Amino acid sequence: MHTAGDVRVEDRDDPEIIEPTDAVIRLTATCVCGSDLWPYRGIEPADHTLMGHEYVGVVEEVGSEVRTVKAGDFVVGSFVISDNTCEICRSGYQSGCVHRAFVAGTIGTQAEKARIPYADGTLVATPGQPDEDLIPSLLAASDVLGTGWYGAVAAEAGPGKTVAVVGDGAVGLMAVLAAKQLGAERIIAMSRHPERQKLARYYGATDIIEERGDAGVAKIKELTGGLGAHSVVEAVGTRESTMQAIGATRPGGHMGFVGVNYDVHIPGFELFLAGIHMEGGPAPVRRFLPELIQLIWDRKIDPGKVFDLELPLEQAAEAYKAMDERRAIKALLRP
């Protein structure tokens, strides 16, 4: 991305193994993330930035210390590099790894090939070469599924719980899927787009709320005996959506926030009076990858449906445009 709104596909040198813990992969598929729209819209800076952080592909070469993946393996990787051995990783927070690095901006997986540092700690091999129709779902695991899943886990979605999801983008839809898989009793999706409402229902939403802001909060309270939801996932990242999520969570309830809230300031005293749990940040996708890959492999979940546009990598600019204009939920790119 040369600058906001200006995405170009250009030739770069092929990546090579630098560290013995590196792997070089050839990408089978990649995609555009909702968070890529922040720099696209000029909210985050962009200056010849390497874009893309979601990826699946085939390992071409590994460094001498890599043990868990080898050339020829089909792999899914997290959008955050992690060693998966440090104390933070072992506690399940790989996105806070002492060696953490964000793929976005540093590697850029909207590309044909990529060098992945700490391959053992970042990549997970699938049980075999996947069927073609599983590719979108495996790609989703790399971020949107992993992120939505984390949002639902952070919100403590589970049996007997009412879960509300703020945001009907790919991550929000994946949080609906996760809440369903985690056994939630009732899943409220907040959406005013008919197509996305349909997909939310497909993934397990039991109720749809079209209202936003205070009206949306009031509606959730109405549906929950005046108390608010046990679990709320914030999957947008604006001030309005954040306050909506805080307001919709009952006292003592859990709010998971996974929307990139680039410029949001949370009024501490309102949060204080709400008396809720909050957990969020870049999702520790690596924690969930083995489980998510297996669920996809066994065809128990099909997160790949969030991709409603597929283009060759060369047309990346159009993919950004379609998502920016909300013509597409999420665009898959084929290198």
Place this chain on the structure above:
Amino acid sequence: MHTAGDVRVEDRDDPEIIEPTDAVIRLTATCVCGSDLWPYRGIEPADHTLMGHEYVGVVEEVGSEVRTVKAGDFVVGSFVISDNTCEICRSGYQSGCVHRAFVAGTIGTQAEKARIPYADGTLVATPGQPDEDLIPSLLAASDVLGTGWYGAVAAEAGPGKTVAVVGDGAVGLMAVLAAKQLGAERIIAMSRHPERQKLARYYGATDIIEERGDAGVAKIKELTGGLGAHSVVEAVGTRESTMQAIGATRPGGHMGFVGVNYDVHIPGFELFLAGIHMEGGPAPVRRFLPELIQLIWDRKIDPGKVFDLELPLEQAAEAYKAMDERRAIKALLRP
């Protein structure tokens, strides 16, 4: 409090039973809270406000529906009125009760007598009439101990954990006591006042950090192998202390915030990148009261040491002044 800085002791009508769930108590002791200093200093509005929300005393009369306390009982009450029967109360979040009301401003327990609504849900009777020397400790349970305890529980203090406490006021000191009781391995108190450092060590602090802000965060990282503390309690409520607490918590760690953060705006993106758990708000003291009363009764904890000034109620104005000028940690008032 007529207005900021102007505290007066004036005659009011004796309280009477209004609702069948009320109790009227005669206060044995009450005190001034750190949060009372917000209106005193003009940060919160004050206009002939009824002050005081911490209290112990003897029940004089109960309404017809009160079952768990009776005339003559010595009781400790929470600073938040709760029915202790609604779904929120039963989940342990009595400070978010559907009938919640704050004692501060509405009842005002810096007084000789008080009407306590929802007596069954708000008050807990002690096992008998307490020895005189237990009064300060029982009074502490009403708020500062219960609040510090909640901060430590919210921060998930426990065996094997390093707990950092931001704030050396009464609540911070009580969080140190709580972390110790909850079995924390290492307890870091952030304080630059020799007297408070001494008390923090008495209550179980293993380390003292005098630095504040970024320097304080750096020091905590230095003491924790670069990772940050597992558990951090924020017990001040300023922007600086809040950011210090967020920064001192390791990724995936827990921050309990109990300082009244009246005018703090938390930068969402910094919180996002920190990747931590946050829980806080007005403490559900009622959840902890039975346990805390027993610990005090059995002389296993002595939270009453935080009161380093005792005055007759008539001298309330001097009590405020002493705390405002930091000449006293916490002032006990005898009606």
